[in-house]
Amino acid sequence: MIGEPVPPWWPHRERSSVVVSRGLHWHLQRWPAPVEGAETALLLHGTGSSAHSFRGLAPELARRFEVIVPDLPGHGFTRSPPGQALTLPAVAAAVLALLRQLRRRPALVVGHSAGAAVAARLVLDSDLRPRRIVAVNGALLPIEGPIGRLFSPAARLLAANPLVAPGFAAWASWPGSTRRLLEGTGSRIDPLGERCYRALVGNPRHAAGALRLMAAWDLEPLRLDLPRLPVPLRLLVGSADRTLPPSHAGRVQELLPTATVHELPGLGHLAHEEDAARVAEWCLAEALPGPRGARDARARRSTAGAQTTRQRVGA
Numbered sequence: 001m002i003g004e005p006v007p008p009w010w011p012h013r014e015r016s017s018v019v020v021s022r023g024l025h026w027h028l029q030r031w032p033a034p035v036e037g038a039e040t041a042l043l044l045h046g047t048g049s050s051a052h053s054f055r056g057l058a059p060e061l062a063r064r065f066e067v068i069v070p071d072l073p074g075h076g077f078t079r080s081p082p083g084q085a086l087t088l089p090a091v092a093a094a095v096l097a098l099l100r101q102l103r104r105r106p107a108l109v110v111g112h113s114a115g116a117a118v119a120a121r122l123v124l125d126s127d128l129r130p131r132r133i134v135a136v137n138g139a140l141l142p143i144e145g146p147i148g149r150l151f152s153p154a155a156r157l158l159a160a161n162p163l164v165a166p167g168f169a170a171w172a173s174w175p176g177s178t179r180r181l182l183e184g185t186g187s188r189i190d191p192l193g194e195r196c197y198r199a200l201v202g203n204p205r206h207a208a209g210a211l212r213l214m215a216a217w218d219l220e221p222l223r224l225d226l227p228r229l230p231v232p233l234r235l236l237v238g239s240a241d242r243t244l245p246p247s248h249a250g251r252v253q254e255l256l257p258t259a260t261v262h263e264l265p266g267l268g269h270l271a272h273e274e275d276a277a278r279v280a281e282w283c284l285a286e287a288l289p290g291p292r293g294a295r296d297a298r299a300r301r302s303t304a305g306a307q308t309t310r311q312r313v314g315a
Contacts, residue, residue, distance in 0.1 A: 046113030050076030056276030074209020186268025
């Protein structure tokens with residue numbers, strides 16, 4: 001196998017392979033079509049994660065689809081040249097080139113967090129027309145407020161410092177560090193998942209790849225283009241998400257009224273790792289109750305506005 005070896009204990013290691021495409025050494029995991037002629041599902045993980053995050057969801061979807069789960073450039077076991085651009089359009093173009101090499105046109109694309117932005121950009125910039133995109137706590141729009149204005153410049157400064165990634169990896173090796181990071185997402189995942197994240201964040205190459213991607217990330221063009229997304233978008237929102245506020249889905253729906261929203265009560269940012277069966281159900285469902293999804297989004301926006309008003313009055 002070309003590139004960094006996959007540990008023997010890694011989830012679904014037997015599904016791993018390496019595909020070289022345009023200078024990228026892609027690590028991907030694949031589940032074969034359950035029956036002849038079955039459609040393909042593409043699963044795209046978020047920043048700082050890897051294909052392992054779909055360890056529960058991929059087998060669920062493999063009952064209906066051929067499933068392809070790559071590690072995104074610079075993440076997990078996918079090697080990326082240091083000078084390679086990791087902007088959103090560049091990552092989407094790299095995924096498209098991989099799909100063309102594999103001769104696959106997915107009928108379902110599931111993206112978690114930043115992976116949802118890659119999925120949307122992939123469809124907007126190509127002739128791929130999956131039946132739907134499912135965004136699990138999808139980070140599709142720029143972060144609002146002062147944090148959003150500072151995010152990209154801060155990430156660029158960190159990515160430019162060659163000592164940051166090794167330093168972060170060293171910090172992550174301390175007992176409890178990874179667990180605290182995971183707790184900050186509002187999710188509770190299994191010990192195997194925690195072990196995977198501990199191995200990833202403790203790897204300087206992976207940490208550097210995540211920083212490079214964050215430094216190059218700009219969602220403003222996607223915000224402008226999202227209203228012309230040519231395929232249905234389904235937004236799954238963890239009510240306990242501490243990374244991305246549930247109101248984010250409401251902002252997306254304001255831009256794209258045809259998007260449907262379904263809340264996942266009690267689940268955090270890593271909802272697909274906490275309850276893969278529940279997420280799979282909504283990935284496979286032919287239709288969501290649109291009016292209910294719209295009401296849920298409006299209710300969340302109304303609640304968020306009321307809370308903000310109360311805070312201002314209290315201040």
